[in-house]
Amino acid sequence: MRMIKLSLLSLAVTATTFSHAALAQEDLGNLLTQGKPILDARYRFENVDQDNALRDANAQTLRTRVGFQSGKWYGLSGLVEVDNVSRLGDAAYNDTRNGQKEYAMVVDPDGTEFNQALVRYDHQYGNGVFGRQRINLDNQRFIGGVAWRQNEQTYDGALAQLKPLDGLTLTYAYVDNINTIFGPDNGRYDNRTNPANIEGHSHLINAQYVVMPELTVTAYGYLLGLDNIAVTTTAPLGSLSSKTSGLRLNGIVAGFSYALEYAQQKDYADNPVDLDSEYYLAELGYTLKGVQLKGGYEVLGGDNGTGNRAFQTPLATKHIFQGWADQFLTTPADGIEDAYIGFTAPLAGGTLQAWYHDFKTERNSDSYGDEIDLSYAHPIPGVKGLVGLAKYASYSSDDEARTVDTDKVWLQLQYTF
Template sequence: MHPLKPALLSLAVAATSHAALAEEAPSTLFTEGKPILDARYRYEHVDQDNNLRHANAQTLRTRVGFQSGKWYGLSGLVEVDNVSRLGDAAYNSSRNGQTDYAMVVDPDGTEVNQALLRYDQAFGSAVLGRQRINLDNQRFVGGVAWRQNEQTYDAALGQLKPLDGLTLTYAYLDNINTIFGPDNGRFDNRTNPANIEGHSHLFNAQYQVMPALTVTAYGYLLGLDNIAVTAASPLGSLSSATRGLRLNGALGGFSYALEYARQQDYADNPQDLDSEYYLAELGYVLKGVQLKGGYEVLGGDSGPGNRAFQTPLATKHLFQGWADQFLTTPADGIEDAYLGFTAPLAGGSLQAWYHDFASERGGDRYGDEIDLSYTRPIPGVKGLVGMLKYAHYDSADRTRTLDTEKFWAQLQYSY
């Protein structure tokens, strides 16, 4: 062998190693990091057919933080939120004592929204700390990002991807920072604590067989110690074990979702739970317009108290209408038949939805709802998006629900 070849090989290896070390220098945590800056102004109007005064809430949610770069797969994130009222407190935030007004759940306060360490490698990731968790379509576990104070989780979460298309997720929850926080006070009750305490386990296995079929099996074991299904119910009555199967996919212009779940009591729940969930949904894209219709059922129960199928950790605003009339499933359950579309319009996006609600037990009508929204980036200001949104719920049984009208105007800037 030529004497220069070993020397050249050594130099090449050394150069490669040096480059690798340079790429993995601890300074990349800062030099490749990026600041987080987000501001969201919202005006919300609520008009209900009762003795409460109309709510008019102006709030500003400001978020600042830092997302680090990666060093040998390690990274970190810190994010702080502040929610501030602008103008008069002409609404009930659940904490401000304005109980003669309709509810707008956006309490004032400052809180660490996320603070976590993350490790990524080829076959998965792990996250430890206060974090955002959104599983599947957020029907059972989500961040409730619609409200000004996002729901986050003090948790340890791990994901494994041992095969192409297969994702296995497990999370242990120690504390849930709810939308009602950051603080409790003399106006809260057992249905809206700032923090939900307890020990919960989330299992989710998702396998994309092909574009036309994704199969997801899940088990959500929720030990929720200091919250109740209603203000008169015992603490722990939302602790539950929900196990289910979801099939969804797309083929051509069509999309679909089919889902079934069963919910039973768990941990120290003093109530005997046994209810079911069903979903059938079909969509079609026609010349850029996304059409979708579906039928969703959350089962009721004939026993004492409210033992219906509940979704306490869900992003509930995404489901059963934007007027938020069914954040707690009624004791007789609920059937929701819905139809709507999303369409591009004048550089933005227009949505329109119709819902028809009935009880799952007995088939009594609750009412119907029309939802409209338009979202558009604001020209000339990068990162600024405007939104107008409207919901009108018409009650068919005023002993159970109330006529409700809501309107939102929002501006959000993200850096």
């Protein structure tokens, strides 16, 4: 709420700086008359079946989003967006806040909060955003919004983008609070790995240059000061504070897409744990008659120190990496190697996806297990903006001491106005 009030105050202060002559040239009423409402509703059924003592989870939730995107006045605009997540039917699942610990986990707690509330300024050489906002950098491997979950992850802070040259984008963001998927509220059932709000002081630096269609170069440094969260429930607070520096190359050559990436992670801020781990990615894709084929190899390094000192991505949109069953949201202490292959294809007016993952430890290449993921999305005939989705993930464990056989099924309807 503090960031929301600051955003509205910033808009008022900025407006007073324009001269009377400027006001005559562009109508302040454009902020309202050229604005548009935001309406989005997403119903989801999620079933989780795990080969352990937990009862199967069956969750029905509805995420409703309403808001308003203003028009522009001399580059200034604003946005306000409120989300409500409501349970439908029985609470036969553990949402991390409802105390249903005998069930498998479905992280979609009930609640209502401001998802975004911001002021934005656009210029021909860039833009600036102040307030509660969505931040998705590159492929969201390190910084993202976790939009798959019903309560999206958003950021309180300020972001600036400069585009001084064609193809060059420089991004800097300062963040002092992260509104996580576990919110909007803490309670007696949460723990130090899943706070509703992550407090601290973080700096996100990203420089991307599109050299040519065949090559885009991205360099980044993410300095995460995360004060009130830990890598495990028994680890010290602040143990996820880190400095990640990396370089990514990607492009399309003769119909083949590729991505190569390397990053190094060190401890940062007041992290009481010494971190020193690495990240690697090599990916190759090809599109043939509308079918997108892709395979890759991703490594998040482990560490032989005490506790879990592996390469972590606490602010990533993790669901789109390392399998939809979400078995590796926290990188295990021995690290992880993920070899994957799959495709996306048009089918009967919809989109079909299929993926296979093989997981091993990074330190000694022992097998964790493998996973198969399938999904099909299709617009619902006769209702503009309504899309249906069926999705399935099946993880088979080869290391029952650290992972568990897991099947997940999702059925979803989403309407966007």
